[in-house]
Amino acid sequence: MANQVLTLVQAVNMGLRQEMARDPGVVVYGEDVGVEGGVFRVTEGLQKEFGEKRCFDSPLSESGILGTAIGLAINGMKPVVEMQFSGFFFECFAQLMCHAARMRNRSRGRFTVPLVIRTPIGGGIKALEHHSESEEVYMAHLPGIKVVIPSTPFDAKGLLIAAIRDPDPVIFLEPKRLYRAFKQEVPEEDYFIPIGKASIIQEGSDITLIAWGAMVRECWEAAAEAKKLGISCEIVDVRTISPLDLETITASVQKTGRAIVVHEACRTFGAGAEISASLHENLFGVLKKPVERVTGFDIVVPMARSEDKNMPDEFRVLEAIKKVMA
Amino acid sequence: MANQVLTLVQAVNMGLRQEMARDPGVVVYGEDVGVEGGVFRVTEGLQKEFGEKRCFDSPLSESGILGTAIGLAINGMKPVVEMQFSGFFFECFAQLMCHAARMRNRSRGRFTVPLVIRTPIGGGIKALEHHSESEEVYMAHLPGIKVVIPSTPFDAKGLLIAAIRDPDPVIFLEPKRLYRAFKQEVPEEDYFIPIGKASIIQEGSDITLIAWGAMVRECWEAAAEAKKLGISCEIVDVRTISPLDLETITASVQKTGRAIVVHEACRTFGAGAEISASLHENLFGVLKKPVERVTGFDIVVPMARSEDKNMPDEFRVLEAIKKVMA
Amino acid sequence: MFLDKFDPLKGQMVQILDEEGNHKEDLLPKELTPEVVKGLYEKILFVRLTNERVLKLQRQGRMGTFASIRGQEACQIGSEYAIEKSDWIVPAFREHGAIWAHGVPMDKVLLYWRGNEEGSHIPDGVNVLPPSIPVGSQMLHAVGLSWAAKMRGEKQIAVTYFGDGATSEGDFHEAMNFAGVFKTPTIFICQNNQYAISVPRSNQTASKTLAQKAIAYNMPGVLVDGNDLFAMYAVTKEAADRARRGDGATLIEAYTYRLDDHTTSDDSTKYRQKSEVESWVPRDPMTRLQKYLTKVKIWNQKYEDELKEKFTKEIDTIVEKIESAPDQTLEQLFGYTYAQMTPQQQKQLEYVHSIEAARATATEGGTNG
Amino acid sequence: MFLDKFDPLKGQMVQILDEEGNHKEDLLPKELTPEVVKGLYEKILFVRLTNERVLKLQRQGRMGTFASIRGQEACQIGSEYAIEKSDWIVPAFREHGAIWAHGVPMDKVLLYWRGNEEGSHIPDGVNVLPPSIPVGSQMLHAVGLSWAAKMRGEKQIAVTYFGDGATSEGDFHEAMNFAGVFKTPTIFICQNNQYAISVPRSNQTASKTLAQKAIAYNMPGVLVDGNDLFAMYAVTKEAADRARRGDGATLIEAYTYRLDDHTTSDDSTKYRQKSEVESWVPRDPMTRLQKYLTKVKIWNQKYEDELKEKFTKEIDTIVEKIESAPDQTLEQLFGYTYAQMTPQQQKQLEYVHSIEAARATATEGGTNG
């Protein structure tokens, strides 16, 4: 089969289409995912191809979407539901925490909830209020839930397929800033990216940059600039936030002795804290410098005109690299 | 005025009563807080004393409770609402995140939301499912919200008064295990414990134990055992989880060179991560040993008969002390 | 027949068997023969005796916090009898009657309330979800379960139980709305037992009945005497047939009363008058069944005494079983979070094993340190 | 008078001014004199012209994503006119008409949509909450605001606006229920514009009207022609009087249509027929007002042209003002999270200042690094 050159939106769409074709139990629903094909067009064409029973609009009701999906999943279906923006995710968080995350445990394995929640996350597209937040740590702190986030079209398709076939509930975060940011070759075939495995996307020897989603590209660009200054950066794309692949991350930092974690979410009690803490705890005496965190600030995500002031970018990552290497 | 010897429940009750007497804008509501006086009797007698307009039952509707409290607070009242158990807190989390936490910022100070949410937190009383969780980090990661948790009756009254008089939304966490665990002298007078200040409750020179709520007592007891082994523990009662008083915590660890953070919540992406990360980042080269975290595990909080197996206790803290001092 | 004839806006309530044990012949479903009623009565008796025993064990410190169902047995046994074993039951936490009748062994029920996860390990083949403590949250699961069957063209339906308090939660609304929009084969049974802990029904919502809330979703809503086994059976049967026919969901308000405290942690004398409780005693669902069964010459004191003796022994066995049931192991506590343990969990499990070993040694040695 | 005469279950809808500009004299409130109607018409015209301008600016990249209100102006201007300036308005995000009429300067409205926080900085003395993007969440605030007034014995009420889609959210249910239980002086105005983005009203809920959802809370619910300024005024006035008298809340379903796309990011041709949109054009709330005002000899082309010219100039000034408005400073972005900055924020603010200084130097130097 040939490869196609796709955006992240198109890669997710391909993954959904192929999984719907493979497994008649896959149903896709959420607000505006049917006729409209989703506000970001991720589900475009699915209703046409598979009919209204496989891909359809739900009422405007996030808890309703997840709560019914839990029932569907227990009774043998494979719901892949969309929360239109992660900023509205907390409307369904009680269902996630009290039920989706716990049903396997509560029933000692009799009932499981193999569903996927897709939701666009993060800033960078100058959207309205509540449309640019990064809530990954809330989800990742929850035992029973897996949280993945791709940073490329290739990974997006592969992680989505893995998520759909996973026996447990998976939250599939889509960095909306990358939806159409670039294209990449994506195989037509079936493949998957294992959940729980980070990826070393660039090898280097001086310092490890750790990021996920849209921040991976900022690291990439900062690393290119750093190279000009003679600094060799290794880049870890975390890909799965929970369960976190500390093994890969730690091995990299063991080698480089220095690390920077980059995320959009606000700093305090953010996901970077766990990574920094774990690195320090596990590599005490090995680390040459304290871990740096380049993050969003402890403020409400600013509206469109000022959102850049909060968002970590290449420049801030590069400054951090220079600081750590100094 | 005389002191009274009170449990934590009684101390909170006294604080509520005195604030209701002082400020006619204070209204207390929630599920079963009126006639019943709360399922833990924290609001006992308030309806009788202040009438049904000041202390009353609401429908079984957490989002309704917080959402209306936001409106009340904006329009000049001072709602002190109860969420019956923190395990049901996520029913109102969207209101907390999208509105309570942001109204000051969104309106550039025109509207503020000075309200208090009281909720019992944590395990240790062999309660039913969903009644023993510790959700503090979810709340603490949210800019715009303050999160406090007392570990003694004295602090409970003082922090509650501070919370009620604070100009911003404050979550007042009540460690249910301590509700009636012990009594303490509590002054009749008006006093408050400043929000944002941790407290060194025991000085020591070898190691700093950092905890909040019910875990403070486990640290206390472990420290007493450690003393027998010739180890001198300093204990920091964090008291305010957000904004975290890193200054006090860091100063203590700067002195001792060693630290253990103890919390009931599950470990990964828990509040201990931020404390460990910050200590390592700020005291690089000063720390003699990596920070230890003694926490609940990454599992669903077990039901009553097994909850002890998950809960950090004196023994586990002491083992950690021995490990760090080894 | 009931769904379109009894209008909750007019305050009409379905009752077939009254407090004196008299029944309306025209409304009585034929299938409720004396023999069938006898079987259902025996279930109610068994459930009530078990409930009593648990309350006793709890007072002796041999049980955890427990939610009594005394007074609500007919709601549950009647409605359960109206559905197939292959149908789903999605309970709140006060439905031991319904879930046991549907196939959950009573020792499981008791283990749950004893605080052992094995109690919510529903046996294979029994289509009942574990109890749902978060009030109002479970009805959405029933919508999803029954919707799955509909999607596959199967005839399975789901019944979900919840309290009067649960109707105030947003999830009740969202569940009803989904059921309305997607015409799912779901039966919503609200056991209006007049209280949500201490909060009386009248403070929970301003609407005169809970059944009328169905109008907001273009769904039939019907008020039923929840202490009337016959009415509960008959109305649930009609709703089940309707659901199976593809005509969608129904809301049933079962008007009943919680004769005991909310749970064993509660003291209901704080918020309700003894006289109120007493006024409900004659409306006890068991009493009127005894009267009916007396008329059809099935019930007499000897019959009752023999049954009680038999059931008491059965309950003894159950209690022995749960009191000797092993607690959950560390492997079990970690092992069901995901299909596979995470690396973090593996490390934590190792750690806790070593801690427990050290603790055992310390305890043996008589000191901790 | 409207609230008890028009039954949504019977499909009855309040209309006073029809599409041809004919009115029902017996229903027309006396206070709607031709002069008053002229004033309201001018507001509608101003709002519509502003709306058009913003759409144009957006296409030129001079505005952020914007939600047009074309077609819904009468809903908003009519209902707003029925309340006092001291009353509260709690909008969703498609209520520029109502909030401007209530006192929010139009430059604030535009600044908000331009993505500047100063746009939700409602001026002192104006009782309007900032737009609420999370659908369905704001009605609870209106209940709380008006409840506060009731608690203090003041006569203030609150009006909250929301869409047809919002009725599916749990928070709608909880807000209605609280308003019912506590009899708060709240008016719930659902602008049923037939769509929630692409989802038609019929897929949102199975109930025939949204107004009938009030029955679940023992609250009056009334269906109103939302494109009829007179009806919107009259019904809102009755609800306001009722609320102020202490009789509690009302649900008004304003039946209207969103003539434009959901927002400027939307393309409504994907999900609705051109013919459907065209069928609503004759029902435009402005057209029928023009016809009415022509009859009472107020409206003519010259009047319209002069008004347009005047308003266009006013809008020019507003646009200049917002385009020259300063962006938020770092101090502003940090300074309103709490009454006082946290130590963490202080450190972060210092850091970002140093970063921005370094960035400025790097940019000057022409390199980054």
Ligand SMILES: Cc1ncc(C[n+]2csc(CCOP(=O)(O)OP(=O)(O)O)c2C)c(N)n1
């Ligand atoms: C979401 C949520 N909020 C609060 C509670 C605490 N709580 C447990 S039972 C109960 C009352 C339930 O009343 P109702 O729905 O009428 O059921 P009943 O107990 O009468 O059977 C409350 C408030 C809970 N379990 N879940």
Ligand SMILES: Cc1ncc(C[n+]2csc(CCOP(=O)(O)OP(=O)(O)O)c2C)c(N)n1
């Ligand atoms: C809680 C929540 N979920 C989803 C969205 C995304 N969204 C924005 S507007 C909208 C549709 C709103 O429809 P309706 O309530 O009818 O209002 P209208 O836009 O028609 O005025 C949706 C789904 C949101 N803003 N908030």
Ligand SMILES: [Mg+2]
């Ligand atoms: Mg009840």
Ligand SMILES: [Mg+2]
């Ligand atoms: Mg709409």
